[in-house]
Amino acid sequence: MINADERTAFVELIQQSQMAVYNVAYRLLGNLQDAEDAAQETFLRAYQFRHTYRPDQPPGPWLKRIAVNVCLQRLRRNVAQAQSLDEDVIQPLDPHPGPQAQVEQHDLQDRIRAELLCLPPRYRAVIELRHFQELSYEEIANALGRPLSDIKSDLFRARRLLAEKLRDLKLEPIP
Amino acid sequence: MSTIKYEPSNMKHIDEALLNEYLDGLLEPDACRSVEAHLDTCQECCSRLDELRVVFYSLSLLEEKSLAHDLTPGFLDRLPGPALSMGRKLALAIQAGVAMGLLGVIGQVMLNVVRSKVDIRPLARAWIDLAGKVSFSIPDVDIRLPDLPDYSLPFSAPVTIILLMVVLVLWGLGNARLLHNGHEVQR
Numbered sequence: 001m002i003n004a005d006e007r008t009a010f011v012e013l014i015q016q017s018q019m020a021v022y023n024v025a026y027r028l029l030g031n032l033q034d035a036e037d038a039a040q041e042t043f044l045r046a047y048q049f050r051h052t053y054r055p056d057q058p059p060g061p062w063l064k065r066i067a068v069n070v071c072l073q074r075l076r077r078n079v080a081q082a083q084s085l086d087e088d089v090i091q092p093l094d095p096h097p098g099p100q101a102q103v104e105q106h107d108l109q110d111r112i113r114a115e116l117l118c119l120p121p122r123y124r125a126v127i128e129l130r131h132f133q134e135l136s137y138e139e140i141a142n143a144l145g146r147p148l149s150d151i152k153s154d155l156f157r158a159r160r161l162l163a164e165k166l167r168d169l170k171l172e173p174i175p
Numbered sequence: 176m177s178t179i180k181y182e183p184s185n186m187k188h189i190d191e192a193l194l195n196e197y198l199d200g201l202l203e204p205d206a207c208r209s210v211e212a213h214l215d216t217c218q219e220c221c222s223r224l225d226e227l228r229v230v231f232y233s234l235s236l237l238e239e240k241s242l243a244h245d246l247t248p249g250f251l252d253r254l255p256g257p258a259l260s261m262g263r264k265l266a267l268a269i270q271a272g273v274a275m276g277l278l279g280v281i282g283q284v285m286l287n288v289v290r291s292k293v294d295i296r297p298l299a300r301a302w303i304d305l306a307g308k309v310s311f312s313i314p315d316v317d318i319r320l321p322d323l324p325d326y327s328l329p330f331s332a333p334v335t336i337i338l339l340m341v342v343l344v345l346w347g348l349g350n351a352r353l354l355h356n357g358h359e360v361q362r
Contacts, residue, residue, distance in 0.1 A: 011247050011250075011251070014246060014247050014250055015245070015247060018242060018245070018246045018247075019239060019241065019242050020239075022240065022242050022246070023239045023240055026240050027237070032240070032243075035240075036242075036243075036246070039246055040246055040249050040250055040253060043246065043250045044250065044253055044254070047250075047254065105236075108236065109236055109237055109238060112233045112234070112236060112237060113237065116234075127234070130199075131231070131234045131235075132234070137201075152192060152195075155195065156191050156192055156195045159195065159227055159230050160191065160226075160227075162230045162233070163226035163227055163229060163230050164226075166229055166230060166233050167226065167229075169229075169233070171229045171232060171233060
């Protein structure tokens, strides 16, 4: 039974972490509405499994890991959805982008997001957990419940695929 | 962590896993130095490393999207109902018991009334005769209610009234308890 204190604490948690959770979902799903739905589902799932939360750990990473799994389940449920792009936000990659578009930061971000969304869902998940949530390989394996060797393999392949896709952007790497 | 599987001098290229772990900063200092020594001499591995660095850089460019609205009200709407407390379960059990008792009493009374006061046979006969005249004829059959078992209450009328009063009091207590619990949940 939810009591007043628990309810207040959970509402505060949502308010603190909703943007981060929403962004995890958006990076994985590529659609604003789907991301919002997934974020809601994440909070419901977190509430359902609140006994798995360890109070000595910050709740943010716990919630984001749940969000990744929620998104992966959604992508598995609807493979077609995995390929969908929110046309209002992310335009499909233009094979011949104009020079003006290349220099605009917004367009550049959209292009990177679009390429990220072209990756298979499990590659997206490891990219999300490694690059945005900064988990170690072992932590990613735990979060996704998969062998460490699979995680490494997926992560390295995902990066290489992205590298090939981003080659035409001619970005300068950080030294 | 991976170990170096090559010597810089033999010009074998750095494998993909090692290159990734180097970029992730997971190599031991010795392994790191070996990779860097190879990179100093191998243009191809340098290019592969640069491509991966572009990936790291590209991902770092992605900014956070802002939320159009607060997700809290939606969460609260979809929050499952509260679990039943022991008190609430007890109140519901009382309610259910009362309902069953009332049904039993009312059912018994109705049964007795039907058995003793109401004879539906003439009415049923009239309807069947009418139906037979309109569309088809039916043989003359004897219509009667089945014999019902005797469920008469083993109590006298005053005891029955007292029992009904007890049932009503319990029903009232159950409702009061439910209302009280409801206020607790809302608070």
